Amino acid sequence: NAGVTQTPKFQVLKTGQSMTLQCAQDMNHEYMSWYRQDPGMGLRLIHYSVGAGITDQGEVPNGYNVSRSTTEDFPLRLLSAAPSQTSVYFCASSDPGDVQYFGPGTRLTVT
Amino acid sequence: SQQGEEDPQALSIQEGENATMNCSYKTSINNLQWYRQNSGRGLVHLILIRSNEREKHSGRLRVTLDTSKKSSSLLITASRAADTASYFCATEGGADGLTFGKGTHLIIQP
Numbered sequence: 449n450a451g452v453t454q455t456p457k458f459q460v461l462k463t464g465q466s467m468t469l470q471c472a473q474d475m476n477h478e479y480m481s482w483y484r485q486d487p488g489m490g491l492r493l494i495h496y497s498v499g500a501g502i503t504d505q506g507e508v509p510n511g512y513n514v515s516r517s518t519t520e521d522f523p524l525r526l527l528s529a530a531p532s533q534t535s536v537y538f539c540a541s542s543d544p545g546d547v548q549y550f551g552p553g554t555r556l557t558v559t
Numbered sequence: 560s561q562q563g564e565e566d567p568q569a570l571s572i573q574e575g576e577n578a579t580m581n582c583s584y585k586t587s588i589n590n591l592q593w594y595r596q597n598s599g600r601g602l603v604h605l606i607l608i609r610s611n612e613r614e615k616h617s618g619r620l621r622v623t624l625d626t627s628k629k630s631s632s633l634l635i636t637a638s639r640a641a642d643t644a645s646y647f648c649a650t651e652g653g654a655d656g657l658t659f660g661k662g663t664h665l666i667i668q669p
Contacts, residue, residue, distance in 0.1 A: 479663040483655045490647050490659030492603075506656055538601065539656075545589055548649075548657060 449474050451453040454539050454551035458536075461529040461558045469524040471539030475513040477549075479542045481506070482514065487519050491538060497522055498544070529558045564660050565648055571666040578635040580663040582648030583628075589651050591624055593633050596645045596662070605633070605646075635665075643667045 455470045473480065475489060476500045483491035483506075493506030497516040511533060513525040522541075536555050542548040566581045582591070590609045592601040606622045608615045608631065616625050621634040635642055645664050649657035 483656075483659075488661065490649075490661045491657070491658070493656040496656045504655065507657045507658075545651065547592065547607050549604070550594075552601045 451475065451521035452539055452541055452549050453540075454537075456528060456554060457552065458555050459557070460528070460540050461556065462484045463529060463531060463558060465529050466504075467526050467529065467536055469525065469556075470519050471522045471537075473522075473539075473541040473549070473552060475541060476519060476521065476551065477541035477543055478519065479544055480516065481540050481548070482512070482522070482538065484533075485540045486535050487503050494524065494537075526552065526556075533539045563665040567622055567648070567663060567665070568611045568661070570635045570660050571668060574638055575626070576638055578667075579666055580633045580636050580646055580648075580665070582631045582633070582660060583632075584648075584650045584658075585629065586650075586652055589653070591622075591626065591631050592635060592651070592657065593620075593631075594647045594649060598644075602647070614628075614637060638665075638667045640667050640669055 452473045455520050481496035482494040485491045492508050497503045498536040500519050534557050536553045538553050540548040540552040564583050576595045592607045593605040597603050608624045610624050619636045645662040647659050647662045649659045
């Protein structure tokens with residue numbers, strides 16, 4: 449099992465550009481989520497999904513969109529990148545109420 | 560807002576000593592999880608303790624949970640240089656994901 453994979457590992461964007469961060473898991477987990485981590489901080493929840501076709505907002509959803517067309521994939525879209533979105537982004541998956549498995553992260557810089 | 564608050568924010572001890580980190584939270588939970596993060600890396604799950612459990616062990620790790628005080632502690636015994644990392648507690652209260660604290664940065668001095 450590859451677990452949770454994320455691409456790309458690093459990305460630099462200019463203000464106003466859009467992009468999609470990819471996340472995939474091969475553990476057949478129903479629950480998937482996106483977090484961002486800023487320097488010296490814990491992780492904050494952006495969006496989550498409890499199953500294919502179902503998504504909901506977390507603590508910091510503004511500026512981000514998600515979709516969940518399959519159990520395996522949960523892409524995160526930045527609509528119009530802003531410097532405030534410079535962060536490390538982590539995707540996670542789990543069975544409900546169980547351990548969350550995290551991907552290696554995507555380090556995003558917006559200039 | 561972040562529910563979990565770890566204490567201390569930073570901890571430096573000698574190799575071989577025990578390290579204790581505490582976590583407090585505000586609302587009722589289903590479970591509490593501890594994660595480790597090495598510098599620049601992803602999160603590694605350490606222990607999950609459910610709200611009806613009081614203590615769990617895993618190797619050199621011991622986690623306690625006191626739901627009446629809304630607090631948890633992580634004890635690492637016989638610390639090693641490889642334990643140097645940031646440690647986060649995260650609470651789960653429902654289907655809306657984990658709420659993380661800001662973490663404790665642990666440094667093990669050789």
